Amino acid sequence: MADSPADKLAEQALQEPILAPGHNYASVTDKISAIVLRRPPKWWILGFAVAFALVMLLLYSVTYLFVEGLGVWGIQIPVGWGFAIINFVWWIGIGHAGTLISAILLLLRQQWRTSINRFAEAMTLFAVACAGVFPLIHMGRPWLAYWLFPYPDTMKMWPNFRSPLVWDAFAVSTYATVSALFWFIGLLPDLATLRDRAKNRPAKIIYGFLAMGWRGSAVHWHRHETASLLLAGLATPLVLSVHTIVSLDFAFAIVPGWHATIFPPYFVAGAIYAGFAMVLTLSIPVRKLFGLEDFITMRHLDNMGKVLLATGLIVGYGYMMEAFMAFYSGNPYERFMIVNRMGGPYAVFYWCLVACNIVTPQFLWSRKVRSNVGALFAIAMVVNVGMWLERFVIVVTSLHRDFVPSAWGMYYPTRWDIFTFVGTIGLFLALLFLFIRFLPLISIFEMRTLVNEEEKRAAE
Amino acid sequence: MKRESIYGLMAEFKTAEELLAAAHRTQSAGYRRIDAFSPFPIEGLAEAVGFHRTRLPLVVLCAGILGGCSGFFLQYYSSAISYPINVGGRPLNSWPAFIPITFELTILFAAGAAVLGMLAMNGLPTPYHPVFNVPRFALASRDRFFLCIKARDPLFDRQKTREFLESLTAREVSEIEV
Numbered sequence: 001m002a003d004s005p006a007d008k009l010a011e012q013a014l015q016e017p018i019l020a021p022g023h024n025y026a027s028v029t030d031k032i033s034a035i036v037l038r039r040p041p042k043w044w045i046l047g048f049a050v051a052f053a054l055v056m057l058l059l060y061s062v063t064y065l066f067v068e069g070l071g072v073w074g075i076q077i078p079v080g081w082g083f084a085i086i087n088f089v090w091w092i093g094i095g096h097a098g099t100l101i102s103a104i105l106l107l108l109r110q111q112w113r114t115s116i117n118r119f120a121e122a123m124t125l126f127a128v129a130c131a132g133v134f135p136l137i138h139m140g141r142p143w144l145a146y147w148l149f150p151y152p153d154t155m156k157m158w159p160n161f162r163s164p165l166v167w168d169a170f171a172v173s174t175y176a177t178v179s180a181l182f183w184f185i186g187l188l189p190d191l192a193t194l195r196d197r198a199k200n201r202p203a204k205i206i207y208g209f210l211a212m213g214w215r216g217s218a219v220h221w222h223r224h225e226t227a228s229l230l231l232a233g234l235a236t237p238l239v240l241s242v243h244t245i246v247s248l249d250f251a252f253a254i255v256p257g258w259h260a261t262i263f264p265p266y267f268v269a270g271a272i273y274a275g276f277a278m279v280l281t282l283s284i285p286v287r288k289l290f291g292l293e294d295f296i297t298m299r300h301l302d303n304m305g306k307v308l309l310a311t312g313l314i315v316g317y318g319y320m321m322e323a324f325m326a327f328y329s330g331n332p333y334e335r336f337m338i339v340n341r342m343g344g345p346y347a348v349f350y351w352c353l354v355a356c357n358i359v360t361p362q363f364l365w366s367r368k369v370r371s372n373v374g375a376l377f378a379i380a381m382v383v384n385v386g387m388w389l390e391r392f393v394i395v396v397t398s399l400h401r402d403f404v405p406s407a408w409g410m411y412y413p414t415r416w417d418i419f420t421f422v423g424t425i426g427l428f429l430a431l432l433f434l435f436i437r438f439l440p441l442i443s444i445f446e447m448r449t450l451v452n453e454e455e456k457r458a459a460e
Numbered sequence: 461m462k463r464e465s466i467y468g469l470m471a472e473f474k475t476a477e478e479l480l481a482a483a484h485r486t487q488s489a490g491y492r493r494i495d496a497f498s499p500f501p502i503e504g505l506a507e508a509v510g511f512h513r514t515r516l517p518l519v520v521l522c523a524g525i526l527g528g529c530s531g532f533f534l535q536y537y538s539s540a541i542s543y544p545i546n547v548g549g550r551p552l553n554s555w556p557a558f559i560p561i562t563f564e565l566t567i568l569f570a571a572g573a574a575v576l577g578m579l580a581m582n583g584l585p586t587p588y589h590p591v592f593n594v595p596r597f598a599l600a601s602r603d604r605f606f607l608c609i610k611a612r613d614p615l616f617d618r619q620k621t622r623e624f625l626e627s628l629t630a631r632e633v634s635e636i637e638v
């Protein structure tokens with residue numbers, strides 16, 4: 001029986017190793033550190049220039065916002081929460097995939113995480129940084145932002161610890177801190193590698209300073225591994241709790257369409273979905289531009305495609321449950337909310353959402369699609385957009401028509417909403433460009449460990 | 461005891477297995493002050509140089525508990541003692557509502573302790589260490605493996621220890637200047 005092309009591809013995907021053969025410790029080290037230690041390619045300079053321009057746009061938008069006030073945005077009664085919360089949740093969600101890859105896949109001993117985890121964790125940090133912009137700027141009196149945190153003040157006032165918004169402040173701060181710490185100790189041995197391989201003196205000094213004198217001593221490695229496992233074990237419940245708390249920002253309200261117990265797991269699954277889409281969106285160009293196909297292989301892309309499909313199915317289930325429960329509950333406000341989503345003024349967003357998030361990932365059932373890099377990239381981009389639309393639909397359609405028709409209204413974003421959002425995308429990209437320029441985007445010492453294990457397995 | 465003017469002797473190896481075997485032999489030869497260096501963690505190497513259990517997990521646990529207690533106490537104190545507000549007769553010590561922040565602070569303190577504890581126990585940052593005086597040691601962060609016997613070891617003797625290391629199929633044995 002002749003092998004069909006799909007069968008051949010399937011076999012290839014199964015046998016595709018997570019590290020292409022023919023590599024040793026020196027070659028993985030040299031390949032990854034070369035990206036950092038040589039002059040940046042032209043496309044990097046161009047890309048960074050564009051991203052930097054967008055960061056300037058962000059700065060301008062935020063300055064104008066602080067000078068003129070929140071009226072420059074489209075928020076109004078009844079939709080008092082617009083792009084700011086949508087973008088905040090979108091960015092935080094994107095960050096969760098990085099922690100899943102770094103922490104959860106480490107605990108599950110999934111070796112295929114090795115070549116993508118450093119990059120994914122950096123993506124998390126930058127996504128959380130972008131997310132953190134919004135809570136700060138969306139306040140009516142941003143100079144009082146510090147009131148979110150408990151400190152003994154002259155009025156003896158404290159934040160309302162019973163509010164999910166305050167929980168959010170703690171959760172996101174903890175998430176940012178723990179991610180940064182996890183990322184940094186993972187970087188330490190690689191910074192030592194860069195210190196030892198850097199040619200010019202300033203680079204040697206800076207990397208040396210950051211590497212803190214790491215020398216690869218066996219006892220140090222032992223503690224380092226222990227710390228990494230402990231951090232992974234801590235980061236796993238953390239990532240689940242952070243997006244749960246974010247979802248509770250909505251679920252604790254009585255607004256129809258928000259007050260649903262499915263929100264915590266639905267949001268967490270959605271976050272992983274959005275995050276993996278972003279990891280795919282970023283890793284596909286990066287592996288092509290830097291020639292890293294030996295390290296980020298088709299097996300990685302295949303696995304990420306599978307995770308995308310699985311989480312997409314959970315998110316689809318969430319949508320269907322929302323709709324079903326709205327009808328099953330008999331609550332006229334819940335029922336109207338769903339009818340309004342499907343047929344009201346914002347219906348086009350709802351149906352785009354269904355097309356992006358439920359229909360599109362179904363293509364990933366096919367091995368052929370998962371082996372096609374262009375298709376994966378396209379699907380990932382569609383999911384990115386779809387997940388933003390999901391937050392838009394949740395926030396805007398639920399708020400704009402709630403209980404009483406006299407309170408109904410429409411929401412129209414202004415150019416400043418859009419500029420700020422695009423500006424944060426620029427901030428994200430700029431940070432990523434800086435990261436790939438100055439730091440090793442693949443974890444070098446973990447790749448060496450992988451080489452060692454492949455050698456041991458080959459010797460058996 | 462004669463004071464040595466060097467930090468110790470360093471032997472270079474080509475593979476992880478060689479280093480592990482050499483470390484075992486060094487320990488069975490009676491040396492205690494040994495250290496091994498590799499570009500990635502090698503299973504069993506820490507035991508081979510005489511290290512057994514790290515206290516880091518205990519430190520992290522204690523820090524986590526401290527964080528949890530701090531978080532809960534912060535909320536309890538502010539809600540029940542410092543500025544109690546009667547909202548519809550609801551309990552001041554609304555402990556279910558206090559869970560998320562308690563949890564987050566547990567994780568925060570534990571993670572902080574994991575990182576700072578690891579760094580502190582490893583003695584990092586170490587601005588200077590004699591092993592970096594060996595020129596080829598830069599390869600320890602690339603693809604070579606090193607074993608070091610420190611001069612502080614009671615059995616250390618410049619000539620005899622050098623001969624011992626050379627018998628271990630090392631590529632090169634060098635002196636580490638202080």
